[in-house]
Amino acid sequence: MKIVLNGEAREVAASTLSDLLAECGFSGxxxxxxxxxxxxxxxxxxxxxxxxxxxxxxxxxxxG
Structure with missing residues (x-):
């Protein structure tokens, strides 16, 4: 699926927001x-x- 993540067009396999965060390496x-x-x-x-x-x-x- 095609989305825009932080202003950048991307093709991802994730179907939920949690899946997207994991797929793109976001943690914490x-x-x-x-x-x-x-x-x-x-x-x-x-x-x-x-x-x-x-x-x-x-x-x-x-x-700071």
Missing amino acids: RVATAVNEDFISAVLRDHQVLQDGDRIEVVAPMQG
């Missing part, structure tokens, strides 16, 4: 949105992805 605490709607961590297993979805994944950074 991240914030996620699908088509500009925030998706909490507890809902990621149930968030089914559709062709053309726009997904944003943001990880906190340390520094």
Whole structure:
């Protein structure tokens, strides 16, 4: 399926948001949105992805 992940077009096999995070190597605490709607961590297993979805994944950074 074709999606846009953090502004970059990608072809992925994942069918849920959780699967996508694993497929793309995201781990730890991240914030996620699908088509500009925030998706909490507890809902990621149930968030089914559709062709053309726009997904944003943001990880906190340390520094100062």
